[in-house]
Amino acid sequence: MLDPKTENVLKRIEEQEKFEQENPNEIPNSEKVLTIGRSTGIFYNILLQSMNAKKILEIGLSVGYSAIWFANAISKNANAKIITIEQDKNKIKRAKQNFEEAGISDLIEIRHGDALEILLDINNEANLFDFVFIDADKERYIQYFDTILPLVRSGGLIGADNILFPKRFQKFTNPYVKHVRAKQNIRSVTIPIDNGEELSLKLW
16 A cells, blocks of 8 residues: 555646647657656565565666655565666656655665666666566667666566557567577566566566
């Protein structure tokens, strides 16, 4: 169950996204919230709680909607932490405000800059993550996956958004799915909720 503060922030972001979808020309693309769907948030929230996740890496923060679902799932675990990467300073500012209102700022570390460069730094820090979520520029999904794979513990999960929709992304997401499923140490499946999720388990 979500606490009222968290629910209020999520609902506000959902209402903003609904407005943007119904009025596509009102808001510049660079300012749109670009969130996962609510069902996807609930799905990952349940999944992270069931696996007792503590360390999460997110590529593509936007305004923090998905990170709020993740933070809620791990908030009761000792030493829980989310590292999330975003290049847009305005999105970071909005996300920080959302985190403050939801009361989860202490769980989240935001890193500003190019994701691949930051991932190389994280690689040098010898972090191992329970879960990594990829929801950034689709043309680099395969690069992101290959870079983060050594950072995921055995038995850890990698989720990727927009696998099915919008269909214009399939020129990038279809090769991503093929690439992931060709790995011997990966078991992967497409979850047909909202925009479609590719959920990949690292076997070893």
